[in-house]
Amino acid sequence: MDQSKKGPRRTGATRRIYMSLREQIESGVYGTGDKLPSSRSLAEEHGVSRTTVTAAFDQLISEGYVEVRQGAKPIVATTASPSRLHPSASTANGARRLSNYAMRAMRLPSHSTAGRKPLKFDFRYGDIAAADFPKQVWKHALTSAFMIHRDRLGYDNPAGSPILRQALQGYLWRARGIRCNPSQIVIVNGSQQALDLCARTLVNPGDSVVIEEPCYAMARNVMLAVGASPVPVACDHDGMDTAGLPDLGQVALAYVTPSHQFPLGGVLSVGRRHRLIEWAKAGNIYVIEDDYDGEYRYDVSPIPPLYLSGQDQVIYVGTVSKTLSPTLRLGYMVLPAPLIDPFIHCKQLADRHSSTYEQEALASLIEAGAYERHVRKMRRSSAARRSIFLRTMTDAFEKEIEIVGTSAGLHVVVWFNRLRAEDEERIAGLAGSNDIGIYPISRLFGTPTDPRAGFIFGYASMDVKSIAEGVSRLAGIIRPLVG
Numbered sequence: 036m037d038q039s040k041k042g043p044r045r046t047g048a049t050r051r052i053y054m055s056l057r058e059q060i061e062s063g064v065y066g067t068g069d070k071l072p073s074s075r076s077l078a079e080e081h082g083v084s085r086t087t088v089t090a091a092f093d094q095l096i097s098e099g100y101v102e103v104r105q106g107a108k109p110i111v112a113t114t115a116s117p118s119r120l121h122p123s124a125s126t127a128n129g130a131r132r133l134s135n136y137a138m139r140a141m142r143l144p145s146h147s148t149a150g151r152k153p154l155k156f157d158f159r160y161g162d163i164a165a166a167d168f169p170k171q172v173w174k175h176a177l178t179s180a181f182m183i184h185r186d187r188l189g190y191d192n193p194a195g196s197p198i199l200r201q202a203l204q205g206y207l208w209r210a211r212g213i214r215c216n217p218s219q220i221v222i223v224n225g226s227q228q229a230l231d232l233c234a235r236t237l238v239n240p241g242d243s244v245v246i247e248e249p250c251y252a253m254a255r256n257v258m259l260a261v262g263a264s265p266v267p268v269a270c271d272h273d274g275m276d277t278a279g280l281p282d283l284g285q286v287a288l289a290y291v292t293p294s295h296q297f298p299l300g301g302v303l304s305v306g307r308r309h310r311l312i313e314w315a316k317a318g319n320i321y322v323i324e325d326d327y328d329g330e331y332r333y334d335v336s337p338i339p340p341l342y343l344s345g346q347d348q349v350i351y352v353g354t355v356s357k358t359l360s361p362t363l364r365l366g367y368m369v370l371p372a373p374l375i376d377p378f379i380h381c382k383q384l385a386d387r388h389s390s391t392y393e394q395e396a397l398a399s400l401i402e403a404g405a406y407e408r409h410v411r412k413m414r415r416s417s418a419a420r421r422s423i424f425l426r427t428m429t430d431a432f433e434k435e436i437e438i439v440g441t442s443a444g445l446h447v448v449v450w451f452n453r454l455r456a457e458d459e460e461r462i463a464g465l466a467g468s469n470d471i472g473i474y475p476i477s478r479l480f481g482t483p484t485d486p487r488a489g490f491i492f493g494y495a496s497m498d499v500k501s502i503a504e505g506v507s508r509l510a511g512i513i514r515p516l517v518g
């Protein structure tokens with residue numbers, strides 16, 4: 036049988052990656068000379084080691100689809116144009132007719148974990164423990180929401196349920212000191228939809244968007260997909276270093292995580308807050324404040340949102356993904372007045388509105404005080420998880436590591452002083468083959484600057500026993516590498 040039709044005889048993952056790249060080249064998603072994703076980002080996307088990805092590339096190279104030059108990213112070979120390989124491919128499957136948006140989106144690594152083999156000790160950031168979800172309370176609230184609407188099922192307000200917006204107004208005042216009018220609040224399907232709406236509403240292809248370096252990949256990717264050029268501004272323990280803000284010129288928008296920089300954990304200092312707002316005012320630019328885990332603070336008092344430093348400039352974004360569940364897809368935005376109508380129009384075009392039952396269930400939890408009680412409970416259980424993680428890591432690695440971003444949130448970054456950044460993927464692969472999920476920090480940098488290997492550890496989805504056991508097993512793998 037012709038090997039080019041059969042693909043590699045390696046592992047299932049190698050074959051999957053090989054097939055996916057080959058299909059994208061054949062259908063023209065990647066054209067001749069286009070850069071392909073690096074083996075590092077493909078390893079992340081598919082949850083496999085770099086060796087697995089390299090095997091897929093080797094096969095594509097041997098079949099003439101891909102070329103690699105020393106030290107550069109792999110590119111689509113000149114011999115691999117769709118019309119040469121499959122004369123009918125470009126018209127038969129319609130892929131050539133994809134929009135520029137879709138083509139750009141297809142080139143970005145997917146962050147879906149669907150279908151991935153679960154790991155026994157997974158320090159994946161973003162998941163939270165199912166055991167913490169208030170099942171009975173939520174079930175009751177959902178049933179009540181259904182009963183309210185049982186006589187009429189129709190489309191609702193694109194801005195969101197008035198009951199929830201009213202309830203959130205009170206919650207935001209009590210929890211975050213934000214005073215706003217319910218008319219400024221738009222309910223969205225998680226923060227991700229808020230970021231997507233910001234990109235659609237405020238950014239044109241070719242515009243620059245200021246982002247943090249390192250940055251939340253899903254924020255950077257939303258901007259790339261609309262054709263914007265991200266302008267990364269370096270972050271340290273005080274958050275984004277505003278001395279590095281670019282000249283205003285083509286800048287359309289800025290994205291920050293001021294209360295707990297993702298992923299490094301810094302808190303944007305007061306001076307930098309003022310500088311950022313002044314800069315944004317001078318250019319008439321909006322700043323997205325992604326307050327994704329503002330509920331979780333441990334040894335420090337709550338950090339006021341950036342919103343309080345510049346209400347006319349800041350688009351405040353919150354979510355229940357870290358307090359209730361990311362599966363609910365419920366988030367909210369607080370908008371400056373001129374943006375309310377444009378955002379409601381765009382939200383309606385995107386999906387009419389977010390699910391009414393879930394919105395009203397959340398509203399009733401907030402109104403009854405059950406949401407804030409739950410948040411307090413979550414804060415206590417996260418504090419217990421965090422403390423066992425920090426203690427067991429420090430005991431296991433002592434002076435070999437530096438842990439940053441510990442005062443807030445549901446994750447930390449651990450730098451390994453004697454491991455090299457270029458070995459992160461190999462180490463993550465090794466851990467993965469021992470049923471432990473750890474996630475290289477370099478994936479979140481445009482250009483990594485720290486020569487040490489670093490990993491982002493989420494601890495919110497594991498119980499304390501598994502955290503301790505996971506750390507001890509990880510130590511068994513990493514200790515021999517540091518000598």
Ligand SMILES: Cc1ncc(COP(=O)(O)O)c(C=O)c1O
Pocket residue numbers: 160161224225226227228251292297325327353354355356361365366
């Ligand atoms: C920086 C950041 N923003 C937002 C979110 C939450 O996203 P969503 O509300 O879409 O679930 C996350 C989740 O991991 C995050 O890390």
